Amino acid sequence: MSMNRRQMLATSAAALALGGSLRPARAAGVSAGEIVVGTHLDLSGPAAAGMPALRNATELALAQANAQGGIHGRQVRLIVEDNGSQPQLAVRAVQKLIRSDEVFALLNPFGSGTNAATIGAAVEAGTVVFGPWAASAIMHQVAGGSPLLFTTVQNYNTTTERALNWALPEWGSQRVGVIYMEGPFGDLIRAGVTPALAAAGLSVTEEAAYRPGDIDFSSQVARMRAANVDTIIAATITRETVGVMAEIKRLGWDGVKVLTAIPGRSTVVARLGGADTEGLYGVGGWRLHGEDTTDTDAQAFIAAYREAYDAVPDENAANAYSYTNWFLNSLRAAGEDLTTDSFVEGARATAHNDFTTYSEQSFVENHAMPEMVSVDRIENGVWVPQTEPF
Template identity: 60%
Template sequence: MQLNRRHLMALTLALAFSSAHANGVSDKEIVLGTHLDLSGPTATGSAMLRNAMQMRIDEANATGIHGRKLRLVTEDNGSQPQMAVRAVQKMIRSDQVFALVNPFGSGTNAATVKMATDAGVVVFAPWAASAVIQRVSGNSPLLFTTIQNYDTTTAAGLDWAINNWGVKRIGVIYQEGPLGELMRAGINTAMQKNNLTVAAEAAYKVGDIDFSSQVARMRAANVDLIFSGTVIRETVGVMSEVKKLNWSDVKVLTGIPGRSSIVTNLGKDTVEGLYGIGGWKLHDPNNASDPEAKQFFADYRQQFGHEADENAANAYSYMGWFIDGLQAAGPDLTAQTFSEAMKNVFHQDFTTYAKQSWANNHVTPELVSIDQAQNGQWVQIASPTGNE
């Protein structure tokens, strides 16, 4: 009997799915893994992601999941793809994890997602450029992406800014690599929709801390809006240079990774007035009105002795969604039973703008708000809009 390509692919998937049952799943335990930036440029928030995941796991372990307890293995990726590759190889071969949950970084996930899914490991909620990760994985049925696509959300946010602020001369500062490529695609969509062209652009590399030349280029082009395709400390760096120039008549809008409470906490007065595209609800840890949010922040504070931010809340939320999938898969847990069950598991909690579901293993709907940093907090100035 000769096997054609379709048969070979089906056999490969079947072997991957069947091996997942042996990897990380026993009668009493399910082993999960994650890789976070615990020593690199975004280390400030990564410890909170780990803490929040463990907190949700502890809650699930109080009753168990079909007689099993969860165990989390955490590795440092330092925001470096090479470190992430070694970490994932170790978790697959030595720890034999069933799934990677909340792994952090676009470059680090792009370097590891196919390795993981090819080994039959579920990858759930990677903190990364979702469209890139889906493509790199070959649209694997074992990959579920929960971060809104940076291209579509950038397009929605920038389109709102153009139409509500009347800006015409737009400059772009973006990170080299998958994050910047997707944000740049979203910018192109918004610009074409409004018959505009980018007035100036400047790239930066992961790890850069000096943004004087990039902002100077924006100033020389006399832009009235800077789109800052940056993450945490880079967003603060861009705003710092804008303030040094006393450039008060320019607006700065950052994408989803930069609209973080870590940015307002670190930047303080430096980021006052910054605008951000938000993809999830924000709550004041000390004055949360939503009962579920209030409980989360109180529990986190009691266990870890400091305040959680919205990134910790999202890690907690995504872990909860993953656990709901484990429950729905039933006691006969394999990568295949999980993947099939998860497609019908909906999600809504204190972090979401609306009930979430899946479209081709990617979260839907993709809704974004426009927020502004005011007195050290993000304040919503435009209600959620986007891909419904």
């Protein structure tokens, strides 16, 4: 899916602002005793509620590795900056991380728009970008196919399409509406909706866009109801998913099915939304574990997280922990003479399988494969699988 002209111009301007006179630094942030990595998260914007989980779990995985002697004798140090889900703030954050802090890599940076504004210049500067929480296909497009970008988040278009290929005939959907965020994230969801509808002999009945940061979804839901849709595809993240469902429940609109894409299938959504999110469907891309899990590795993670942060981790924490450990294993595979070249070779040779994954994964063209999904539903405040992973 191509970015539209306005998005491309904004991204190019941001990249120029960030890139400036930077030159590739093949082993920036690497010294005899330390590897410096950075990240930028939404600590003050619309997704801020989910950010402590990402930050804490990333720090936990690094702390555990450091306690065991680090990576080839080097301690890994993390620097965190706020992007507020705003591209211009992300540009400033990444400028600092690359120019002042001289990080070796950006690890688990958050947001499709914020990463689209910064990834191109980051890889041009010789900085590894590992596991951006963003629309993976567009990130590779912005990075120009750079070998320094490794994506772990499932492609939103392919996973949405696969989930809808199951859901549309299962539900007997006839009139489908789409509520989507303006920008790369929403574009990719819609790129998955279109072929799935075509395969079912359908077309979009109604669409309604919203902007990042919007909190009122009354007009978008009103358009869906006026069009008498029976299914709504929600290209929404945390607060937006709750907002859409709250408006549907406020109207007493029964019978419509709502399917949120991968970012909205979050335990944070179920917790924040409460009764309003009951019955919401979501596209799942990883295993969920509650405190009652019988998986021993998940139990160990939950116990370590609770001890460190006096809180129970959600799946965002689990995924950040998982991606960070994949990054650490890639560093180990890179060997003692760490450069971006040796890291690329090590990451491409490192498979990954843990308590979060549906199957063993490896990087194919620098993207985590295979991509598998499930369709889940919130029942009594908990996401309950409606399908096996497929």
